[in-house]
Amino acid sequence: MDTTTIGGCAPEAAICARGISRDFEAGQTTIRVLHDINTDIRPGEMTYVVGESGSGKTTLISIMCGILWPTEGEVKVFGTDIYKLSDTDLVKFRLNNIGFIFQQYNLIPSIDVASNAAVPLIAQGMPREEARERAKVLLDKLNIGNQADKLPRQLSGGQQQRVAIARALVHEPRLVVCDEPTAALDASSGRRVMDLLREVAVAPDRACIIVTHDNRIFDLADRIIVLEDGRITHDGKEMPDGH
Amino acid sequence: MLWIAIRMLTGDAQKFYGLLFGIGFSTLLITQQMTIFVNLVERGASGVYNAPEAEVWVMDPVSRTTDVSYAMPGTALDRVRSVEGVEWAVPHLRAVANVRTADGDLEGVAVIGVDDSTLIGLPERMAKGDKSVMFAPDSVVIDDTGTTRFFPPEQNPIGERLELNDQRAVIRGIADSIPSFTSTVVLYTRYSNALNFVPGTRNRLSFVLVGVSEGQTPEQVAARIEAETGLKAETREEFSQAGVNFIIENTGIPTNFGITVFLGFVVGVAIVGLTFSLFLRDNIKQFGALKAIGVTNSKIVQMVAAQAGMVGIIGYALGVVGTVAFIKGFSANPFFKGFYIPWQIPLISFAAVVVILAITGLIAIRSVLNTEPASVFR
Numbered sequence: 001m002d003t004t005t006i007g008g009c010a011p012e013a014a015i016c017a018r019g020i021s022r023d024f025e026a027g028q029t030t031i032r033v034l035h036d037i038n039t040d041i042r043p044g045e046m047t048y049v050v051g052e053s054g055s056g057k058t059t060l061i062s063i064m065c066g067i068l069w070p071t072e073g074e075v076k077v078f079g080t081d082i083y084k085l086s087d088t089d090l091v092k093f094r095l096n097n098i099g100f101i102f103q104q105y106n107l108i109p110s111i112d113v114a115s116n117a118a119v120p121l122i123a124q125g126m127p128r129e130e131a132r133e134r135a136k137v138l139l140d141k142l143n144i145g146n147q148a149d150k151l152p153r154q155l156s157g158g159q160q161q162r163v164a165i166a167r168a169l170v171h172e173p174r175l176v177v178c179d180e181p182t183a184a185l186d187a188s189s190g191r192r193v194m195d196l197l198r199e200v201a202v203a204p205d206r207a208c209i210i211v212t213h214d215n216r217i218f219d220l221a222d223r224i225i226v227l228e229d230g231r232i233t234h235d236g237k238e239m240p241d242g243h
Numbered sequence: 244m245l246w247i248a249i250r251m252l253t254g255d256a257q258k259f260y261g262l263l264f265g266i267g268f269s270t271l272l273i274t275q276q277m278t279i280f281v282n283l284v285e286r287g288a289s290g291v292y293n294a295p296e297a298e299v300w301v302m303d304p305v306s307r308t309t310d311v312s313y314a315m316p317g318t319a320l321d322r323v324r325s326v327e328g329v330e331w332a333v334p335h336l337r338a339v340a341n342v343r344t345a346d347g348d349l350e351g352v353a354v355i356g357v358d359d360s361t362l363i364g365l366p367e368r369m370a371k372g373d374k375s376v377m378f379a380p381d382s383v384v385i386d387d388t389g390t391t392r393f394f395p396p397e398q399n400p401i402g403e404r405l406e407l408n409d410q411r412a413v414i415r416g417i418a419d420s421i422p423s424f425t426s427t428v429v430l431y432t433r434y435s436n437a438l439n440f441v442p443g444t445r446n447r448l449s450f451v452l453v454g455v456s457e458g459q460t461p462e463q464v465a466a467r468i469e470a471e472t473g474l475k476a477e478t479r480e481e482f483s484q485a486g487v488n489f490i491i492e493n494t495g496i497p498t499n500f501g502i503t504v505f506l507g508f509v510v511g512v513a514i515v516g517l518t519f520s521l522f523l524r525d526n527i528k529q530f531g532a533l534k535a536i537g538v539t540n541s542k543i544v545q546m547v548a549a550q551a552g553m554v555g556i557i558g559y560a561l562g563v564v565g566t567v568a569f570i571k572g573f574s575a576n577p578f579f580k581g582f583y584i585p586w587q588i589p590l591i592s593f594a595a596v597v598v599i600l601a602i603t604g605l606i607a608i609r610s611v612l613n614t615e616p617a618s619v620f621r
Contacts (some may be wrong), residue, residue: 067616095537106532110254122536
């Protein structure tokens with residue numbers, strides 16, 4: 001698909017999604033969960049993707065970060081048409097350019113906090129001790145440097161989420177993708193995590209997408225994209241009335 | 244990443260020890276049962292091993308093993324001695340007899356008549372006494388395993404009298420010998436004595452034991468004896484192998500041990516397969532996260548292989564050490580006398596461990612490889 005014919009991509013766009021549709025098979029029925037999504041994600045902004053459960057927001061960010069193939073359409077991340085890459089190149093692209101923060105943190109329970117935070121660097125081939133030292137610097141910045149040698153289960157939920165943030169940023173990716181980062185946290189912890197995320201993840205050359213339905217943190221967004229039934233129904237600085 | 248894989252494995256202590264138990268138990272069962280099997284069937288050749296000087300065994304053409312033999316006429320000895328390449332040839336008698344024990348029981352024994360002058364046919368070492376005791380009247384030397392059947396541990400068998408086929412025999416020494424397959428008590432005596440102890444038949448000579456001249460090979464001399472005498476002649480190696488083959492062909496032992504070894508393999512596959520699958524399933528979110536972050540499937544395979552390798556090496560070592568401890572621990576038991584672990588057996592059990600881990604690893608890793616990275620967002 002030629003992007004120029006459907007609106008083109010702004011040269012500065014971190015993500016350029018054009019004509020994105022996605023179908024899922026449910027028995028003999030095909031369900032379309034995304035309908036012709038066209039949007040750009042800009043660097044230097046914290047972009048929220050919000051919507052009810054089943055609205056397609058997780059599917060959309062999965063496609064945008066290269067872990068779920070769209071049925072139709074194309075996605076360029078910093079100018080690279082990621083779904084035209086080979087499988088191996090796509091995995092490498094993710095490793096070098098994207099940081100992930102998951103709702104359940106998905107930390108490895110049997111290795112310490114510093115090693116967990118260092119996982120992307122270790123995966124890139126950096127020696128473990130060097131990677132741990134780099135991770136510790138970031139953990140210090142996130143105010144959990146003194147927890148570096150502990151196991152994840154010894155930390156609170158908010159602290160574990162900070163470890164997940166450190167893991168997402170340690171290799172200095174240009175795109176950070178967060179899935180419900182505050183869903184497992186109480187209001188104050190959630191707010192602190194989001195403040196921290198804004199402080200460390202948002203940069204002029206880095207884009208940050210957050211999937212959430214946590215209305216306690218909507219005021220922290222630079223931009224909010226609302227999805228309903230797989231379609232973008234709102235794209236602006238504030239949440240629309242009625243939500 | 245391999246370090247992370249190992250820590251993931253060891254961090255789940257329950258499954259880690261479960262996997263070690265599975266591999267260790269399988270290795271123990273396979274190695275121990277094969278060791279017992281090999282040592283047991285090798286006892287089919289104990290008669291040959293206990294007469295180490297003999298390089299060629301000459302016998303009636305229908306004879307098959309030291310215990311399944313048909314006697315030859317005494318003239319066979321002279322015919323063998325006349326064959327070129329025969330350095331020496333001595334008579335060897337093997338027969339069964341009955342002994343009345345001190346408490347009145349009847350016990351079947353094997354009587355082995357060795358050469359009167361050279362004592363060739365007697366085991367190399369004596370556990371008690373000297374070989375020269377064989378020259379005393381009515382003298383018999385009992386095998387060390389046999390003493391445990393006839394006498395309590397606190398009783399010294401030396402000097403004890405036996406009623407051997409209604410004749411007086413006196414135990415004057417104990418031979419350090421390899422037990423027979425049936426663990427029958429063995430009494431060694433001189434050939435001339437043996438003729439008296441064993442009921443008379445026309446032919447009494449069971450075997451002729453032969454040493455070959457310098458410059459000749461046992462194979463050459465055996466072939467020449469067969470050609471010139473019409474008797475059957477086998478080298479020490481051939482005849483010992485015949486004894487082993489006889490046990491394998493005529494008993495259910497290979498089947499029984501084979502089933503146990505197979506069960507050990509199946510138990511290994513079952514325990515390891517189940518535990519490994521559970522371990523990977525428990526960590527599926529972590530593997531999914533790693534895949535999303537950018538760890539390739541080939542790296543994931545390497546991680547799982549490292550986990551399997553670690554479990555395999557430690558579990559295998561535990562199994563082999565367990566087998567060695569078993570053999571050592573039972574070495575005082577006459578049944579296990581002289582048991583050893585042939586070097587091939589640990590290799591075979593290692594191959595079995597590799598196959599177990601390959602099968603279970605391949606089954607278990609499918610779930611990890613099939614996990615979509617996007618699943619971590621669900």
